[in-house]
Amino acid sequence: MKLLRSKYKYIACLLFLWACVLNVYSQTPDEQLTVTGRVVDQDKKPVAGVAISIQEDKTNKSVTTGADGRFTLATSTSDVLVFKYVGYLMVLKPAAEVSKGDVVLTKALIDAGDNDNVYIPFGVRKKREVTATISTITTDDLPQIPSSSLTNVFTGRLPGLAIYPSGSQQPGYDVSSFLIRGRSSYNSNQEPLVLVDGIERDFRSMDLGEIESVSVLKDAATLAWYGMYSANGVIYVKTKRGSATSTSVTFDAQAGLQAPLQIAAPLDAYTYASLYNEAAINSGGTAVYSPAALQAYQDGSDPIKYPNNNFVRDFTKRVAPTQRYVATVTGGNAFIKYYTLLSAYQQGGFYKGGHNDTYDANTDFNRYNLRTNIDLHVNKNLDVALDIGGRITNLTFPNAGTATFLSTVYSTPANAFPVINPNGSYGGTSIFTQNNPQAMLEARGASTDLVRNMMATLSARQKMDGILKGLTAEVFYAYDIAGAYRSGFSQQYATSELKADGTYTTYGTPVKVDYQANAFSGNIRKSEFWAGFDYNRIFGKHDIKFSTRVSRANYASFGSLDVRREGWSNRLSYNYMQRYFLDLTAAYAGSENFAPGSRYGFFPAASAGWIISDEDFMKGSTNFLDFLKIRGSYGLVGNDAIGTARRFAYNDFFTRSATGYTFGTGYTGVSGSGQLALANPFLTWEKAYKTSVGFDAKMFKQALSISADYFYEDRKDLTTASLLPSLLGQSLIYVNEGEASYKGFETGINFNKKLGGVNLNVFGNFTYNTSKILAINEGAGLPDYQKQLGHPISSVISPAATANTAAGYVSMMLISDGIFQNQAQIDASAKQILSKDVKPGDIKYVDQNGDGVINDLDRVRTDFNFVPKAYFGFGASVSYANFDANFLFQGTSGRSITIQQLVNAGNTNNGFLNQFSVDRWTPDNPGAPYPRLLLTDRGNNTAASDFWIRSGDYIRLKNVEIGYSLSPSFIKKLRIKQLRFYASGLNLLTFDKLGDLPIDPELPESGYNSSYPYMKIYSFGVNLKF
Structure with missing residues (x-):
């Protein structure tokens, strides 16, 4: 906190001085x-x-x-x-x-007003002119939530855009992944291209105050501009700029509390020991804990010998603080416009303890954002823009590691050891030598990751009417640099175990340091250059716009080879009478991922629109239909991130190894170079043929707006493993023999009406999509029920997986048929050879091929999918007098999650039973949802099967905000323009199909195993405008 305040004051002074300079310049006498x-x-x-x-x-x-x-x-x-x-x-x-x-003066047609701008790559259109499928939201429509990731406020707001939180919600790592209109490739990289003011940059760590609008580009009409890099869609972020009509200074302050949505509930020592005895007997052994020991755990008579810890309660907090401060200065005149922002954000960790005179090991995240956008009108023909963005992040965390620490807190048995021994040493045992949570925080040390980012963009636009009226030239250069540094105190600790004779056995050697180590951990440099011309002319009722750009981009990362791209993009737009619209887009783009001579491709697209409501034959519907535009597009775009195929796969891959080859009957290893993978010089990019048809309508004096689209994509040349014989002795080379498709529809609805003194806005969106694998190389001789062909593309259903970074495949698993209740059922069923001794209480499986044996041949392809078939959001905003409020519900349908890693921990984690173990099968509890307890993995109950699949459908009250603005007559006395107080909340209420299962449907693993919990946030804020 002290660091946050000092840096904030320092940067605030710089912001004030910079604003003064701009104001002095803008107020020069004339x-x-x-x-x-x-x-x-x-x-x-x-x-x-x-x-x-x-x-x-x-x-x-x-x-x-x-x-x-x-x-x-x-x-x-x-x-x-x-x-x-x-x-x-x-x-x-x-x-x-x-x-x-x-x-x-231009007549204001519907969807062609001053606030109807839609930003597209290196261009802007009125909403009326747009023939592509673009969904846009401005930040004025979003709540103020103090969250480390902007994705929390965009979730559920835009049709076609699905946002998935990552497996770790640790402060500073709250990074979500995106999918636009689902998955159409079973390869790993399905992330859309994210652009900030036309430049590829990540926006998740930006402050909300930097952003004016976010648009999702979904069809080929706009995506073709980026050719080979946009098959997965584009998220286009437009930052705020200065104003020539107003000058303002704003300040926002927010403070909040975050609390885990779900977190592991550990077993007490008595329950744990009782269940452990049961698991030991089920595994063929004897009870480990005597009745006397069980009694001691229950009555707490000897907390040293028979401890009863609650590590979750003792080492995690119920709430943790978060805060955000933002200051902006906006203004300008005829010659200069400027927008400057400074923000500071802090998110505290929820660990207890870890503070000493040398360091504080509790997780703590601080971020500082700075942005200045300047537009300079040099003369009537020349405009220059300079955008500078900066970001500094500090993340402190325990040296033991977040995953290791949380795994210890969640999974260590309550009776494992006393945290502190009678002699003051840290408790431990021969099994738990380095698993003391208090020692992890107090004596293991802490590290701080410092990351500095600087982003700059310089552009110039020169009117060239002297050469050709309506012609403008533009040059655009962007340069980003980031450096990462780690500092901290690296220490070691020892634990001790009290023996029956009063002596201690020590595990490990303590090492304490009083100095801070510093190290460089990496840097990134990126540059993009764009140059070209725009031509805009109106000839009577004919409106022509043409843009052409050449581009080159270079991405350099410490320890990796540079990545380079280049292309030539063109766009022609024509409209007649502001009623009939045609757009043609084409790019010639290249990527170094492919062999010389095969690096460039041509990506064309066309779209058209017709405002049918302007036709004479539609005049009779004007009493309720104000506007109706139908539109459609078709085109080809590409994806050079081809997933599982390695980079430069057009070359043979060699490596030097100590045992590069083996010879002779003894298979003796000989040092040398080995060829690990064959080349495929014909490897090419994925090709996405996209079709989209839709309409936009406004009714009842423009109170009701509806947009709807049907979409279809055929993705060809997917990389798939080649079917080479194993005798070749090489890794399988990848070939472009795969194909998949997806289709679906989406809609967005908005109702905006003033009812007396109440301003009401109701909105909603819905997206449905499904995919299908049309071609993929699979092993020979597979039965039909094990083939992926014809199935939807499934994402990894593990809760630890993200929706798009892992390769998509059709999950293959056994089909369960309940739990065996007695030996007679086992004898009458197919022989299950997954385990040597199937007993009552074990899972029963279906014999798919009827051979009387349950083995890998009975695994079937399923359509269980972590990526939902449908996702949606709906909400409202209302204002009356000085009060305002808004809320959003969002959710998914047709989504599956697995609970196997959570429930089955006892069988796979050295018998460390958890809260799910209580509801296990026993002869007295035959209807239990989980099988009998075992200490080790016998193979049967831990096999991948649909037994562990649950519905991931849910509806969540994602965010709420309530505000009150003081009356203008009162604040006028204070010489300010606006003073508003507000309260907001995030992830407040959830409805799902999980029943009493205490997990979060959106992020199932959060708060369990080794995962930082997903948080709900309550906050209060104040906004001032001068």
Whole structure:
């Protein structure tokens, strides 16, 4: 906290000084000027009654145009004039340029207003003009949640975008993965391309205050611009920029508490020992704990010899703090516009203890974000923009490691050892030599990871009307650099075990250091260069826009070879009468992942739109239908991240090994170089043929908006293992012989209406998708029920897996048929040879091939999938007088999770039984949901099977925010523009199909095994605007 405050004050001073410099520049004295001009419409007819004012003019000086559209206004050269007229778009124009020609007002058509901009790669369109499938949300519509990852506020907000939290929710590692419209490839990399202002950058660690809007680009109409790198879709983030019409300073402060959604509930010592005896007897042994020992655990008479720990209670907190502070300065004039932000975020860990005079081992995460976007209007033809972003993160954690520490806390038996021995030493045993949670925090040391990121973008746009009217040239260069450093105290500790004779046996050697070690741990450098031309002209009722860019990108990471890409992108847009629209996009792009001569491909796409509601034959529906646009697209895009195939797979792969080859009958290893994998010089990228058809509609005086799309994709040239004979002695080379498809539909609905004094907005979205494997190389002789062909693409269903980083495959497992209740049932069933001694209480499996034996030949392909078939979100926002509130529910359907790793820990973790062990099968509990207890893995009950599969469907109250703004009359006395107080919450309420099973359906492993728990957050905040 002390570090947070000191750095925050330091950076705040820099922010203030920078804002002062910008304000001084923007307020440089200039010359007085009397402006005369004329305002006309698109048909060059004068417009009377147009209100003309000076931005940020405290005297409220304004004039209106006369019948001839003319006006005269006294102003200065640095002023910007604002032209407003009902039914037309607002126009901003520097005063010094007004007298050089007519000011043209454009009629405000539906979806073509000042707030209807849609940002696409290196371009902007009015929503009316868009023929592609794009979903957009502005940050004004999002709640303020103090979370380390922005993905928490976007989940469930956009149709077609599914967000999955990662397996670890440790502060600083709360990183989610994305899928756009599901999976269409069974290879590993399904992440969409994430762009910030057109440059590939991660936005998850940005502050919400940096962002103006987030758009999801889903079909080939926009994705083709990026050619070979966009088959998985694009998330396009637009950052905030300065304003020529207003100047403001804002400050936000939030403080909150985070609490685990679910966390392991350990067994007490008596219950653990009793169950352990039962498991030992079931495993063919005898009871380990005597009745006297059980009594001692129960009555607590000797806590040293018979300890009864609760490590979860003693070493984790019920709540942990989090806080966020944001300051922004926005302003400008006719020559310069600027937006500057500084934010500080802190998330405390939920461990207890670990503090001493040298270090604090409790997890603690601090992040500082800085952004300055500057737009400079050099002259009437030249505009220059400079964007600078910075981020510093500090993550402190125990040297024992988060996973190791939490595994110890969750899994160590309550009776394993006393935490502190009578002589003050740390408790331990020959089994648990380095498993003392208190020692892990106090005596193992702590480390801090420091990461510095700097991002800069410089661009220039030059109008070239002297050469060709409507022609503009642009140059765009971005450079990012990041460095990572680790410092800390590395120590060791010893544990001791009290023997019956009063002596101690010590395990390990304590090592204590009083100095802090520092080390460089890596860096990243990235650069992107774009250059090209834009041509925009209107010829009567014909509107033409053309963009062309060449690009080159280089990514360098410490310890890895550079990655390079380059391409040439083109886009032609045409519309007639703002009613008929056509877009053509094509890219010629290359990747070094493929052999020379085969690195470039052509990626074309076309889309069209028709605003059918503007046709004369639709006039009869205008009493309820205000707007209807139908649109469709088709095109080809690629993916050069081909998953399991290694990089540069077009070359043979050799390695040097001490035992490179084996010779002779004794298979003696001989040192030398070995060829591990054959080359495939014909390997190529995945090719995605995307089709999308949809409509946008507005009804009932634009109160109701509906968008819907049907989509289909055929993904070809997927890499799949080649069917080489094993006699070759080489790793299987990958070939482009795979194919898969997916299809589905999505819809978004928004109802916005003012009902008396209440402003009401109700919204919702729904996406359904399904996939199918059309071609994949599989082993010869597989029975049909074990083939992946024809099945949907399944993601790894382990709760530790992410939805898209692991390779997708059709899960193969045994099909269960309940639990054996007696020996007669075992004798009457197929012989289960997975275990040497199947007993009542073991899982029964189905004999798929009817051979009377249960073995690997009875495993079948299933469609269980961690990736849902459907995902959705719905909510509302409402405001009345000075009060406002909003909420969001989100959820999934058609999703499966496995609980095997959680429930079966006793059979696979040295008999360390857990809370699930209580509800096991016994002769007195034949209807139990889990099989009998065993100390070791016998193979039968731990085999992969549908016995452990559960529904992952859920509906969650994702976030809520309630706010109150003080009245304008009151805050005017305080000389501020706005003062708002608000309370918010994240992950507040969940409805699922898991019954009493105490796990989280969205992230099942969180809070168990070795996983940091998924958190709910309650926060309170204040917003000031000056």
